Amino acid sequence: MRVLVTTAVPAERDAVAAAFTAPGPASASASAHTVPGAVLSRVALPAPSGGGDQLVLDLLAGGVGPAAAAASTAAALTAATLNGEPYDVVVSAGIGGGFQPDAPVGSLVLADEITVADLGAETTETAGAAGAAGATGTPEVPEPAHGFIPVTELGFGTVTHRPPNSLVREITAVTGARQGSVLTVSTVTGSAARAVELRRRHPRALAEAMEGFGVAEAASAHGVPVLEIRAVSNPVGPRDRAAWRIGEALAALTGAFGKLAPVLESWNPHDLTH
Numbered sequence: 001m002r003v004l005v006t007t008a009v010p011a012e013r014d015a016v017a018a019a020f021t022a023p024g025p026a027s028a029s030a031s032a033h034t035v036p037g038a039v040l041s042r043v044a045l046p047a048p049s050g051g052g053d054q055l056v057l058d059l060l061a062g063g064v065g066p067a068a069a070a071a072s073t074a075a076a077l078t079a080a081t082l083n084g085e086p087y088d089v090v091v092s093a094g095i096g097g098g099f100q101p102d103a104p105v106g107s108l109v110l111a112d113e114i115t116v117a118d119l120g121a122e123t124t125e126t127a128g129a130a131g132a133a134g135a136t137g138t139p140e141v142p143e144p145a146h147g148f149i150p151v152t153e154l155g156f157g158t159v160t161h162r163p164p165n166s167l168v169r170e171i172t173a174v175t176g177a178r179q180g181s182v183l184t185v186s187t188v189t190g191s192a193a194r195a196v197e198l199r200r201r202h203p204r205a206l207a208e209a210m211e212g213f214g215v216a217e218a219a220s221a222h223g224v225p226v227l228e229i230r231a232v233s234n235p236v237g238p239r240d241r242a243a244w245r246i247g248e249a250l251a252a253l254t255g256a257f258g259k260l261a262p263v264l265e266s267w268n269p270h271d272l273t274h
């Protein structure tokens with residue numbers, strides 16, 4: 001089983017690696033290699049004693065934001081395919097903001113939907129009131145934008161990727177993660193009003209981060225299943241850097257990967273029954 005794990009920054013990548021590289025009788029081997037557009041840290045676990053596939057994880061610190069994440073993930077996926085060693089699953093992993101009170105700081109969120117929240121068009125038309133401004137004539141002063149049309153309703157692309165249900169269920173069970181939508185945003189939410197608006201539009205959202213949708217777009221282009229796991233470092237809402245608990249979240253990420261390795265080892269990538 002070959003797994004590509006894309007994080008944004010090296011601290012997140014190293015937190016994932018720490019789940020496998022602690023010294024011990026059967027510790028994993030670690031190495032690094034470069035492919036065009038990506039530097040990969042490889043963790044190869046010892047083959048399971050009862051037989052079965054060896055778990056190999058390539059860890060990639062692919063950059064902050066959906067564009068960097070998509071570009072670096074796509075580079076790694078393409079290189080692996082050209083080398084005849086394609087990945088079976090891609091995981092977007094890192095810290096994220098948690099919507100309160102459902103995803104407290106320090107908790108884990110596993111995405112059953114990876115949704116881009118700000119890919120679309122602003123509109124002054126409210127839902128169900130399209131054309132209202134036109135009915136009363138041209139407004140004399142510009143109205144504030146108060147609506148959002150996702151790109152899919154404009155006739156383009158996609159806004160949501162769905163990880164395989166079976167894998168999500170099993171990982172939720174072993175890690176104790178909360179399961180819900182994880183939003184991808186290009187701007188970190190910094191106000192209560194924006195947090196409320198995001199939850200109004202996405203009632204199942206538990207967390208927001210900046211890379212999941214980019215990773216998922218690359219995985220989807222290669223026909224590879226995708227997961228997203230976030231350890232909550234801060235509440236989504238008014239900007240308060242003092243409230244961030246990055247160390248706690250990175251430790252939670254390490255704990256999660258320690259537990260999900262056996263699930264990945266035993267998962268059959270050809271069983272994509274949702």
Ligand SMILES: O=C(O)c1cccc(C(=O)CC[C@H]2O[C@@H](n3cnc4c(=O)[nH]cnc43)[C@H](O)[C@@H]2O)c1
Binds near residue numbers: 210
């Ligand atoms: O508030 C700031 O000054 C600030 C400046 C630069 C970067 C940030 C980040 O939030 C880093 C984003 C980084 O971490 C993930 N992340 C963590 N919490 C959140 C969040 O509440 N909303 C969105 N992304 C978050 C994200 O995936 C990036 O990789 C802040």
